[in-house]
Amino acid sequence: MSGPDAADRRVSARTRATVIGVAVLAVAVLVGLLVGPVRIGAANVLRWLFSFGDPPPGMSEQQALILADLRLPRVIVAGLVGASLAASGAAYQAVFRNPLADPYLLGAAAGAGLGATIAVAYGPSGALELTVPVAAFIGALLGVGLAYGLGRSTLGGGSTTSLVLAGVAVASFLTAVQTFLQQQRSETLRQVYTWILGRLGTTGWDDVRLALPSVVLALATMWAVRRLLDVIEVGDVEAQSLGLHVARLRLVVVIAASLATAAAVAVAGLIGFVGLIIPHSVRLMVGGSYRSVLPLSVLFGASFLILVDTLARTVVAPAEIPIGAITAFIGAPFFIAVLRRNRRAA
Amino acid sequence: MGRHLRTVVAFVLSLSVAACGSYDGSDDAQAGNVASPSSEPSSEPSSFPVAVEGTSGQTTIDERPERIVSLSPTATEGLFAIGAGEQVIAVDDQSNFPAEAPVTELSGFEPNVEAIAGFEPDLVVFATDPGDLGSSLEGLGITALQLDAAPTLEVAYEQIEQLGLATGHADEAQALVDDMRSEIEGLVNAADPPSGASFYYELDDTFYSVTSKTFIGQLFELLGLENIADEVGKGSGGYPQLSAEYILASDPDLIFLADKKCCGQSLETVAQRPGWHDLSAVTQGDVVPLDDDVASRWGPRIVDLLRQISEVAEAAEANAA
Numbered sequence: 001m002s003g004p005d006a007a008d009r010r011v012s013a014r015t016r017a018t019v020i021g022v023a024v025l026a027v028a029v030l031v032g033l034l035v036g037p038v039r040i041g042a043a044n045v046l047r048w049l050f051s052f053g054d055p056p057p058g059m060s061e062q063q064a065l066i067l068a069d070l071r072l073p074r075v076i077v078a079g080l081v082g083a084s085l086a087a088s089g090a091a092y093q094a095v096f097r098n099p100l101a102d103p104y105l106l107g108a109a110a111g112a113g114l115g116a117t118i119a120v121a122y123g124p125s126g127a128l129e130l131t132v133p134v135a136a137f138i139g140a141l142l143g144v145g146l147a148y149g150l151g152r153s154t155l156g157g158g159s160t161t162s163l164v165l166a167g168v169a170v171a172s173f174l175t176a177v178q179t180f181l182q183q184q185r186s187e188t189l190r191q192v193y194t195w196i197l198g199r200l201g202t203t204g205w206d207d208v209r210l211a212l213p214s215v216v217l218a219l220a221t222m223w224a225v226r227r228l229l230d231v232i233e234v235g236d237v238e239a240q241s242l243g244l245h246v247a248r249l250r251l252v253v254v255i256a257a258s259l260a261t262a263a264a265v266a267v268a269g270l271i272g273f274v275g276l277i278i279p280h281s282v283r284l285m286v287g288g289s290y291r292s293v294l295p296l297s298v299l300f301g302a303s304f305l306i307l308v309d310t311l312a313r314t315v316v317a318p319a320e321i322p323i324g325a326i327t328a329f330i331g332a333p334f335f336i337a338v339l340r341r342n343r344r345a346a
Numbered sequence: 347m348g349r350h351l352r353t354v355v356a357f358v359l360s361l362s363v364a365a366c367g368s369y370d371g372s373d374d375a376q377a378g379n380v381a382s383p384s385s386e387p388s389s390e391p392s393s394f395p396v397a398v399e400g401t402s403g404q405t406t407i408d409e410r411p412e413r414i415v416s417l418s419p420t421a422t423e424g425l426f427a428i429g430a431g432e433q434v435i436a437v438d439d440q441s442n443f444p445a446e447a448p449v450t451e452l453s454g455f456e457p458n459v460e461a462i463a464g465f466e467p468d469l470v471v472f473a474t475d476p477g478d479l480g481s482s483l484e485g486l487g488i489t490a491l492q493l494d495a496a497p498t499l500e501v502a503y504e505q506i507e508q509l510g511l512a513t514g515h516a517d518e519a520q521a522l523v524d525d526m527r528s529e530i531e532g533l534v535n536a537a538d539p540p541s542g543a544s545f546y547y548e549l550d551d552t553f554y555s556v557t558s559k560t561f562i563g564q565l566f567e568l569l570g571l572e573n574i575a576d577e578v579g580k581g582s583g584g585y586p587q588l589s590a591e592y593i594l595a596s597d598p599d600l601i602f603l604a605d606k607k608c609c610g611q612s613l614e615t616v617a618q619r620p621g622w623h624d625l626s627a628v629t630q631g632d633v634v635p636l637d638d639d640v641a642s643r644w645g646p647r648i649v650d651l652l653r654q655i656s657e658v659a660e661a662a663e664a665n666a667a
Contacts, residue, residue: 038595062624066591069620124610183456191608194552201587202552204620318592319578320553 014292021299028303032075032310037317074203078309079302080215081268084260086301089275090293091222091257094229095250096160102275103261106167110174111143112136112265117178117192121185133266140262146170199269201320207267218260229290271324273331281338398512401494410514411469417454418473422447423645424506430513436465496644529649533656540570541663545600551609553588560584565652574598594621601627606635634658
């Protein structure tokens with residue numbers, strides 16, 4: 001069935017998809033830099049880009065500032081967040097063997113929301129741009145840790161069902177605590193809400209510095225085990241019989257994916273749907289092997305979020321739309337279109 | 347420059363229109379079918395029963411209320427400003443002005459009817475009705491008066507007058523409103539001709555702002571200041587979230603921070619934002635923290651707020667000249 005011909009075809013499909021993915025990402029980055037509420041000529045932007053940030057003659061200092069301090073870090077953060085959410089989604093779907101698993105499944109989002117709420121409501125009001133992301137980060141990791149510990153110890157073994165159930169329970173609990181705290185400090189309600197809707201509007205290089213190490217570490221870890229994900233997806237018993245430490249591998253992947261999610265949530269708030277639609281769209285393009293799905297999810301996830309963020313800041317310019325609202329609004333129809341097209345092709 | 351001139355002309359025009367609408371003193375005509383204190387025999391403050399007009403309709407108050415609960419910080423300020431403070435037995439947890447207001451744990455956002463009823467009030471004043479607060483209270487035989495966020499200065503005046511009627515302080519309320527009118531008129535006249543200085547009004551540190559359609563936005567418009575958020579289309583509901591790069595490109599003359607308390611913002615924190623340190627408002631020191639509370643209410647202290655804004659605008663104009 002999988003003779004040399006089929007294998008060749010699969011590899012060439014993967015190569016083609018990778019080339020397309022890189023090209024799309026390059027286009028997305030360019031669009032993200034070119035388009036914004038303030039008009040800066042395309043020629044100027046390109047010259048600025050290829051002189052590595054030296055403002056070309058004819059470009060005002062302010063335009064250079066907008067490109068260097070606002071648009072570029074924002075494009076980078078959007079790319080990191082998109083890549084993190086898409087790759088984490090793919091990884092969770094593999095280790096839980098659940099197509100609906102997404103980066104927020106194991107209490108990461110609820111934990112991050114609680115962390116952010118605590119920071120806004122009880123933290124020092126002067127340093128929110130630092131305390132909120134850090135608290136969200138810690139909250140996301142604690143949420144996942146709690147769910148994982150509960151799933152393993154209380155509900156028996158490391159089975160996927162018990163982990164998912166524990167995640168749901170932990171998420172409900174943390175959300176309840178968050179709601180209670182919000183009621184106690186209703187004057188901070190709006191700030192928490194704004195944060196939860198996604199906050200790329202204030203992105204700067206600080207956010208790049210905050211997210212980059214975790215994202216790189218997490219993506220590298222997932223990349224390293226991408227072949228094993230194919231094995232684990234078949235089944236625990238089968239993987240075990242092939243000599244794989246299933247529970248250990250699952251733990252490593254969950255930690256990596258949660259780290260990436262926590263970093264994404266910390267700098268961008270809660271942005272839903274990316275972790276579902278990107279991996280599934282990629283699977284429809286190149287098949288189910290994680291050797292393809294994982295790297296392509298990174299490329300397309302980054303491109304997708306960069307483009308969506310470009311929309312968020314231009315559609316109603318000079319105002320903005322919360323990015324989380326757009327990802328779902330665009331993501332759902334897009335996903336359905338991909339599904340339909342795939343069925344017709346099959 | 348042509349654009350600038352047009353803007354100035356537009357603002358002078360809008361100012362004169364606003365002035366016609368607001369300062370001819372004939373508030374009775376504007377009040378329409380609303381019971382107006384000036385039509386009452388003003389020497390008899392205790393003319394009960396009295397019909398008062400709230401946001402959600404007319405309410406009849408049979409006797410002078412002696413146990414008032416206020417769930418609205420704006421109403422609390424109004425009640426104390428018209429001398430009805432002694433009749434107030436409890437105010438909500440956000441009512442932090444004046445200091446003598448009897449703050450309780452009652453919430454105006456998530457009102458608990460049972461907790462409110464526990465105070466045995468004879469009048470409950472509230473702003474937002476998250477569900478059926480008004481009818482629930484009426485069901486318990488408690489008179490409820492809703493005075494929701496005022497869309498215009500006229501409505502803010504009217505609400506103070508209605509509070510006066512409702513509490514038996516119609517004269518004081520009328521005097522307060524007259525005072526506010528003449529003070530605001532004075533400030534507006536002093537700002538004529540308007541400098542046309544542009545400003546960015548910051549609601550929180552994610553760049554939510556207000557347009558001139560909002561209550562607070564109208565105050566700035568009265569002084570002839572140019573709001574950079576007005577560029578945003580009509581669909582934004584008056585409170586758009588602005589793009590950072592748009593704010594930078596607009597380079598407003600003045601920046602008003604209504605997020606000092608909520609988000610700890612100040613000239614220093616604004617100057618530290620990426621790209622903001624070169625803004626003229628930052629280099630000139632024209633980043634002005636406002637009192638978040640005053641700026642989000644529509645009570646008597648808006649006069650102080652308007653005075654602060656006009657002083658800042660004047661100083662900035664003098665600096666630029």
